[in-house]
Amino acid sequence: MEQKIFYIKTFGCQMNERDSEIMAQTLSGHGYIESMNYQEADLVILNTCSIRAKAEQKVLSLLGYLRKAKKNRPSMKICVAGCVAQQEGSRLIERMPHVDLVIGTQQIYHLEKHLQRVALEGSLVVTDLRDDYEIPQFLPEINQLGRAFETHLPCPSPRPWRKFVTIMQGCNNYCTYCVVPYTRGREISRIVNDIIEEVKAFVKEGVQEITLLGQNVNSYGKTNAVAETGASYTFTDLLKEVSQVEGVARLRFTTSNPKDLTDELMRSFRDVKNLCPQFHLPVQSGSDRILKRMNRKYTTSEYLEKIEKLHDYCPELALTTDIIVGFPGEEDRDFEETMNLLEKVRFHGSFSFKYSDRSGTVASTFAEKVDEEVKVARLSRFQSRQDEISLERNREYIGTVKEVMIEERGLDGLRGRTDTNHIVHLNNCTAGHAAGTIIAVKIIHAGQHSLQGEVYNLH
Numbered sequence: 001m002e003q004k005i006f007y008i009k010t011f012g013c014q015m016n017e018r019d020s021e022i023m024a025q026t027l028s029g030h031g032y033i034e035s036m037n038y039q040e041a042d043l044v045i046l047n048t049c050s051i052r053a054k055a056e057q058k059v060l061s062l063l064g065y066l067r068k069a070k071k072n073r074p075s076m077k078i079c080v081a082g083c084v085a086q087q088e089g090s091r092l093i094e095r096m097p098h099v100d101l102v103i104g105t106q107q108i109y110h111l112e113k114h115l116q117r118v119a120l121e122g123s124l125v126v127t128d129l130r131d132d133y134e135i136p137q138f139l140p141e142i143n144q145l146g147r148a149f150e151t152h153l154p155c156p157s158p159r160p161w162r163k164f165v166t167i168m169q170g171c172n173n174y175c176t177y178c179v180v181p182y183t184r185g186r187e188i189s190r191i192v193n194d195i196i197e198e199v200k201a202f203v204k205e206g207v208q209e210i211t212l213l214g215q216n217v218n219s220y221g222k223t224n225a226v227a228e229t230g231a232s233y234t235f236t237d238l239l240k241e242v243s244q245v246e247g248v249a250r251l252r253f254t255t256s257n258p259k260d261l262t263d264e265l266m267r268s269f270r271d272v273k274n275l276c277p278q279f280h281l282p283v284q285s286g287s288d289r290i291l292k293r294m295n296r297k298y299t300t301s302e303y304l305e306k307i308e309k310l311h312d313y314c315p316e317l318a319l320t321t322d323i324i325v326g327f328p329g330e331e332d333r334d335f336e337e338t339m340n341l342l343e344k345v346r347f348h349g350s351f352s353f354k355y356s357d358r359s360g361t362v363a364s365t366f367a368e369k370v371d372e373e374v375k376v377a378r379l380s381r382f383q384s385r386q387d388e389i390s391l392e393r394n395r396e397y398i399g400t401v402k403e404v405m406i407e408e409r410g411l412d413g414l415r416g417r418t419d420t421n422h423i424v425h426l427n428n429c430t431a432g433h434a435a436g437t438i439i440a441v442k443i444i445h446a447g448q449h450s451l452q453g454e455v456y457n458l459h
């Protein structure tokens, strides 16, 4: 049987990255091989993101390109997965009749079944989003960790020393600007044993760093029973259990909504030894008036209180956040409060964006839209001040010795990552330093987005 070739393009968050790995593994298990060149693929999958208008535009323009590619290769099948697929459904095939399959965010595990139906029945849209959905168990297989190395393509496996493990899907928070509750559905948590089994399977294959993934991991185990006993089981319980899996050198998690951040979870940064001192805690705005309009359900003083506690439990904690500027109704005074919050917390880094209407969200119906040039000005002011602070925070590491996990050889030499999630470019590294090994490094220089270090001999 002629071997089929697939190509996956992933947009958006780490959840999408993990979903793409699962689809790639499914296809490889059915005799497909992967290509990094969509023009030679029999099956092209776009795993999409709709968190901002720009993300959706990127997908639509790539689909335009694929129309031409399909003209040259009529047997090519095009599948759109992820949040744009969930949001648009059959509208996508109406707009792009060259698309063969549209699968929603709960359908990735059934990709092969849907492809068989396309082969028999023609184009297909499957976007059921069920509240009683159970996330199937899906164990990694060794050769899938090095996805590309079986093909004739140059670059071997992406990052087999650290892996994402999805622990839940969906969100019940309905922040007024966010599409996630509509594209990923209600919160559904995976069974504890399934997660532990997946972590063990990854560790057995040499993975040392595990990142637990969910849209709001703090709510893990709240909406459905996850423990065999049926007893209540929290995210902190899961963190402790995963941290005890032998071989997990580093543990991380993302993403958390500050309103669900408990004292118990904050203490984990002190008590769970292999939990990395790095925390991404999206605040979105420094103005209580805007936080209310966003339906974030906390105030800046409550947020700051939690930051203070976190630093009491873990003084070396590196904090990052998300910020939206130009939310409908945001006035200069609101934005000044966001700038004040940045000065108070001095985040190590942040992802900041201009607000954009997302269809179906409450905020898209709000009046008082902020002019584009005002948004641009606020974003640029926020980002340049953040860059200054990131540089100042990075300089605090100069002269310290940090544990660095070796990652890969870049154009500028070997690089790694600290437990605080800082990238470190390494000077005097030898070939002996394999990816995944953890070494002591003395930080000798700091830039805005990375550090520079040299191997430090502890003896």
Ligand code: SF4
Binding pocket: 171, 172, 173, 174, 175, 178, 179, 180, 181, 215, 216, 257
């Ligand atoms: S908590 Fe996060 S994922 Fe959930 S609705 Fe709010 S912004 Fe979206």
